[in-house]
Amino acid sequence: MIEKYGDLYASVFFLIFAIFMYIATLNFQQSDLVVLTIGSEFVPQLAAGGIFIFAFLLLIKGIKTAKAMNKDEAADVQTSKPFHKTKVFTVGATILLIVLYVTLITQIGFLITTVVYLVLQMYVLAEPIKRNLFLFVSIAIITSGSVYFVFREFFNLFLPSGILG
Template sequence: MHKEKFKDVYAGVFVLAVGLILFAASFSVPKGAAVSIGSDFMPKVTCGLMAVLGGIITWNGNIQAKKYNENNKNHREEKKHYKELAASVAALFVYMILLVPVGFVIMTTVYITVQSWILSPKEKKNPVKFFMIGAVASAVIYYIFRNIFVLMLPAGILGF
């Protein structure tokens, strides 16, 4: 059997396993007494979604493995995206470092804009669109956490 044939299956099983392990571990996060949705809510949701997506990746990988034909395989080398990976990791670290002092709304807007720029192909780079998506997403997330979940996010230099 060819390793490439099952690479999505392996990735899916890995994501599924990590998601399930983290989901089980999220039950040890204390809920808190002051609010109806405690600090254990988001880890459970995130890890649950990770497990579901891992299952979907595994399912689709199995379908693709059945359709795999080595003779019809495109023999060109896939481009490795090491620069994009390094830039993404650097952007994430800068985001984490500056999140508290600068604030959630500003840093999330900047992070989403930069990450979209890094991951998009050259012909689809649109900084105005990326900025608008980042601004709307960070404002909506901030509103939901502040007013629905009653959880505080770093206000930073904006002070609200």
């Protein structure tokens, strides 16, 4: 899908983005200083214009690519790749884990969240035959503990202690 319609989706996204960006610049506060010859909205507006133009060029290119691919597909139906279920699962789960990790780290604390995150993330990334829960848990505890300790003692960086604090 991305092969075929990628440029189309991206260009539409950027066209809408450029319009929103331009509208947002209209609400910027204006300076009363006379010395300023361009306001804070000048360059962002130029950039919004630039995005619009190049997104439009990409749209034209995207339409051409999609058309060309349609032709090819008519000749050869088997070009579409099989859907990678594991790939989507691995990436999706990884994203979810990272987002949860960052969200929960302040509430629950660095030590616990990191151990849980590391174990789950290793589990998700490992091939099923290489999943070794004992190893993962040991590595997670050692990593979490040593990172916390090293940053606290040597670099004066106090990571969130959460419910343990």
